[in-house]
Amino acid sequence: DTAVSQTPKYLVTQMGNDKSIKCEQNLGHDTMYWYKQDSKKFLKIMFSYNNKELIINETVPNRFSPKSPDKAHLNLHINSLELGDSAVYFCASSQDRLSGTGELFFGEGSRLTVL
Amino acid sequence: GQNIDQPTEMTATEGAIVQINCTYQTSGFNGLFWYQQHAGEAPTFLSYNVLDGLEEKGRFSSFLSRSKGYSYLLLKELQMKDSASYLCAANYKYIFGTGTRLKVLA
Numbered sequence: 217d218t219a220v221s222q223t224p225k226y227l228v229t230q231m232g233n234d235k236s237i238k239c240e241q242n243l244g245h246d247t248m249y250w251y252k253q254d255s256k257k258f259l260k261i262m263f264s265y266n267n268k269e270l271i272i273n274e275t276v277p278n279r280f281s282p283k284s285p286d287k288a289h290l291n292l293h294i295n296s297l298e299l300g301d302s303a304v305y306f307c308a309s310s311q312d313r314l315s316g317t318g319e320l321f322f323g324e325g326s327r328l329t330v331l
Numbered sequence: 332g333q334n335i336d337q338p339t340e341m342t343a344t345e346g347a348i349v350q351i352n353c354t355y356q357t358s359g360f361n362g363l364f365w366y367q368q369h370a371g372e373a374p375t376f377l378s379y380n381v382l383d384g385l386e387e388k389g390r391f392s393s394f395l396s397r398s399k400g401y402s403y404l405l406l407k408e409l410q411m412k413d414s415a416s417y418l419c420a421a422n423y424k425y426i427f428g429t430g431t432r433l434k435v436l437a
Contacts, residue, residue: 249425257416259374259427272424306373310425319364320425322373 219243222307222323229297230331236293237326239307247271248290249320250282251306259306265290294328302330333357335421335428342434347409351431353402353419362422365393365404368430369415377404381422409435 220241229235241248249272250262264272265284279295294301304325311318334356343349355363362381366374380386380395380402392405404417414435419428 251427257368257430257432259418259430261425261427264425274424319376319379320366320374320420322375324373 220307220309220321220323222326226327228329231297233297234295236291237305238291239323240289241309243309245309245311246287247310249308250292253304297330299330302328333426335426337419337428337431340432343409344436345409348407351404351417353428355400355421357421357423359423363395363402364420366418367415374418411435
């Protein structure tokens with residue numbers, strides 16, 4: 217069984233479109249994250265939710281809207297896609313909150329290409 | 332502000348020892364993680380240090396000095412499969428460093 221699963225794995229779309237990436241974890245973790253990894257491989261945190269509550273929002277454009285219907289799911293919706301949004305988006309989960317010691321478990325990543 | 336720095340790239344020979352450094356400045360701190368990421372894959376957990384000192388785990392060891400805002404990952408008996416990016420991350424908002432791409436040569 218996959219611990220953290222993301223769909224779709226690949227996404228190619230035109231500028232201006234709206235798209236969503238879904239993430240689910242079956243580890244029973246309380247906290248989930250979205251990271252963006254650009255072409256330079258820098259892994260940047262975007263959002264974090266703990267039990268459906270937003271706890272980290274790192275100056276991400278408001279075109280990006282996370283949604284957590286329950287603690288096992290964290291979806292990412294992106295409006296009006298731009299070329300600079302092209303990246304690999306990783307979902308992750310951990311057992312503990314910000315101050316905890318839980319390691320991150322990552323999904324396989326979703327490669328978004330905006331044309 | 333938050334800042335985590337690592338060298339961009341390192342090269343070493345199979346069987347050798349390599350040390351990858353990480354310096355950090357964060358508003359809060361609850362420990363430091365090291366992750367390994369092979370090309371095209373997700374990062375995977377290697378180690379976690381919350382107290383000063385060296386943590387050893389097989390061929391990999393990680394060191395932390397909180398007073399100096401400094402950590403390193405030590406890889407011994409390098410193997411070709413160790414060619415990957417190594418990311419340090421502060422357990423404060425889970426911020427990652429820029430990553431160090433390690434190439435192991437035969």
